[in-house]
Amino acid sequence: MSLLTSHPGTDRHPGLSGPTDQGAHTHSAETMVPDQSRAERTTSYAVADFPVPHGREEDWRFTPVAELADLFRDERTGLCLDWAEQLPEGVTLSTMSVADWQASGAPKPGDRAAAVAAAHSGGVGVIDIPAEAELSEPVRITLSGEDGQLVHGHLLVRVGRHARATVVLSHSGRASYSEVLTLQVADGAEVTFVTLQEWEDEAIHLAQHDVVVGRDATVRHIVITLGGRIVRLNTNASYVAPGGSFEGLGVYFADAGQHLEHRLFVDHAVPHCRSNVEYKGALQGETAHTVWVGDVLIRAAAEGTDTYELNRNLILTDGARADSVPNLEIETGEIAGAGHASATGRFDDLQLFYLMSRGIAEEDARRMVVRGFFASVVARIGVPEVEERLMAAIDAELEGAVK
């Protein structure tokens, strides 16, 4: 028996949906119960298994699909992004054929764009972090587009047993980029993976990230999306054995004309695993649009699961729209905990008044409030260089808006 819930609200952690919700554009799909379990969604290596989306499909209904025709085309371009890497000692970069990648049992593409990217990448870039490694510096991979080229990218990051590592993947410049990335984390490893989207205004970025969590492994997958015309990032987490922990953290900031979409699917099919998802977004400007969909499936076998997901959006100006849809499917009663919360609120003028009444200038007060909104997520990133970059980027976004 499957218990489907799909209502915005706060379970287990009272007080997370703030008091500032009234009057804001909230688009939580209060009455939407998925007619199909997440378990039944198609996944396949074959592009032909995914018709070109028309925009009414459950998983494309928020996305401006008309602008993505190039990324749905079943055709190789052979183009690449500029690529730079910094590999700490012991970490290696190699390539793998797409056929070998498929044979490795990596999770399959879950939509048309990912299937096209996987089929036409021309090869998989493989980063290997050896077992027992204790990296003192992050692995850094920097991808950038020069002239808006259409690129299919394919990455595999393998983290060996009991390794401790941080990986920072950053995207910038102009491109239409479709990415498939698998993060395979072996038993007992601890990894922080950060993906930064710092694209220029016209870039388009679609991605599927599959996180495979080994026995007793701890994975923090951190998404920071600031730039790009359209960014749509699907993160799927699954567990191969008990004791795994997945933490999905996200920060996004959408300006006028941006569509930033984050979808997560945590598939609990193994007992005694943990997941915790926390995404926070700010929006400013006409037509700024963000989408957050958090699907959590606790299958019958996944006894002792502990899961929580939270999405909060802060709307800074009129005309912006945030969609937020948590879905929790529970097929066993034997769980440690399951909850979700979703709230979208307007910038609170009372907070601004309070700070300004202590002499703090409006611009600084605004920055404090927005930084404060993001603080709970940012504090958990744990990668100082990323935190600093993010805070500077948030300040820059706000400066652009104040005047």
Added chain:
Amino acid sequence: MAVLEIKDLHVSVDTEQGPKEILRGVTLTIRSGETHAIMGPNGSGKSTLAYSIAGHPKYTVTSGSVTLDGEDVLAMSVDERARAGLFLGMQYPVEVPGVTVSNFLRTAKTAIDGEAPKLRTWVKDVKDAMAELRMDAEFANRNVNEGFSGGEKKRHEILQMELLRPKFAILDETDSGLDVDALRIVSEGVNRAKAATDAGVLLITHYTRILRYIQPQFVHVFVDGRIAEEGGPELAERLEAEGYDRFLVEA
């Protein structure tokens, strides 16, 4: 010697039925070192007066003036008023998630003084002021007003008054929600802050009990958006005995 002058102040708020006048001609002068109590029943417009002086955007001044040493306060933005030396201790302090008390206090102090406080003395000043208000040192790491009890919020307001050293402090129902011990501790804080800078204080209250700890020289009875009667401390004693009924009947 500084002077805060409020002259024939009329203030309205926007409601669904159009603007509603709440202050109907308030005139009041406060000088450095003076303590004025404004007493009045709920809904008489006391908070409206406090917020209007501080510049809360919800309130529209339709006529009258507020000046600080002759400068037009109403022409200043909210932050400029604070930097000019006005402080509002709020009846309902606002939660600011993700902003710690220590960050908030340091930012406010820097804004008010126009330069960052010297780190060593600042840390000590904050610590001492918190200790005197019987606030745990851990308080500095909490988010502004988030999860604070009523009493903690009021202590935090007075902590700010002590650290920011305003010329004039308007304290809106600082006594509400405090037990007897907390009332005494908070009142002592106000008296210390006042003595340190010879500040003028406008003490807004519904009850007389705080006046045992903070003695006013002037008492103004506020009814229906204006001052109905003025006098010395003896007026407060009369209110204690008789309540506001007399004024409400007249109004």
